[in-house]
C-alpha cells in the first residue's frame with residue numbers, strides 16, 4: 001500500500017517472488033536507480049530493475065509490508081507544494097481543463113471557485129493542486145496526511161481539517177494506538193532519515209515533489225518509515241543545489257521537504273510526551 005495505491009490499486013501488482021510491481025515511470029525509475037547508490041538507500045524500498053508483464057513495464061520493488069501482520073499504514077505527502085514548476089508553465093500556455101477536479105472542489109467548498117470556473121465547470125490541474133496545498137497542512141506544516149489504513153483494512157482519506165501541529169499529533173496518537181514504543185521507533189527513524197538527508201547527493205540535487213513518507217507498523221511493535229513515490233522528483237541543473245528548508249518562490253525549485261520533516265519530528269515528540277507510559281516529562285522536553 002502506498003500513496004498511489006490508496007487511490008489507484010491498478011498501478012500495482014504483486015510478483016511471484018513477493019516483490020511489488022509498480023507501473024513504470026521514467027522519472028521514478030531514474031530516481032530509484034540513483035537512490036540505490038545514495039546514502040538514502042536504507043530509507044527507500046530496494047529497487048530490483050524492470051520487468052514486462054503483458055503490454056506494460058513495471059518497476060520491481062521490495063514489498064514494504066513483508067513480515068508485518070495486519071499492518072497499520074499512514075501516508076504523509078511531503079513538502080510545501082505538490083505541483084511541479086512545469087505545471088505553472090503548462091497552466092499559462094496550454095492549460096487543459098479538468099472537470100473531475102472542479103467536481104472535487106465543488107463538493108468540498110463551492111465558494112472557493114470563481115464565477116468563471118463555475119461557468120466552465122472545470123479548473124486547471126495547477127489550480128486544483130494549489131487549492132489542495134493551501135487548504136491542507138501542506139503549505140503551512142510542509143506535509144499532509146494523505147491516508148491511513150488501520151489493522152482491519154479500513155482506509156481513511158479525509159484529513160482536510162488537519163491544519164495544525166496539534167491536530168496532526170492527535171492523528172499520530174490515533175494511528176499508533178498511543179503506543180509509546182511505536183511512536184518512539186518512528187521518531188528515531190525520522191531522526192536517522194534527517195541525518196542521512198544531510199549527506200545525500202540525491203537530496204541536494206533533486207526537487208522532491210509529491211513524494212511521501214510511508215509509516216508502517218503492526219501490533220507486535222515492528223515500525224518503520226520509507227520514502228516512496230518519486231514520479232514527480234526531478235534533478236536540478238548541475239550548477240545548483242537545493243536547501244529544502246526555505247519557502248518556495250517561482251524559479252527556486254525549493255520543495256520545503258525539510259520543513260515537513262521538522263514538523264513531523266515535532267509532532268511525534270508531542271505525541272510521545274502525552275502517550276500513556278511515556279517516561280518523558282514536560283521538563284525534559286524543553
Ligand code: I3P
Pocket residue numbers: 007082104125129132210232
Ligand atoms: C490528486 C492528488 C495527486 C495528483 C492527482 C490528483 O487529488 O493531488 O497528487 O496526482 O492528479 O487527482 P486528490 O488529492 O484529491 O486525490 P499527481 O501528484 O501525480 O499529480 P491526477 O488526477 O492528474 O493523477
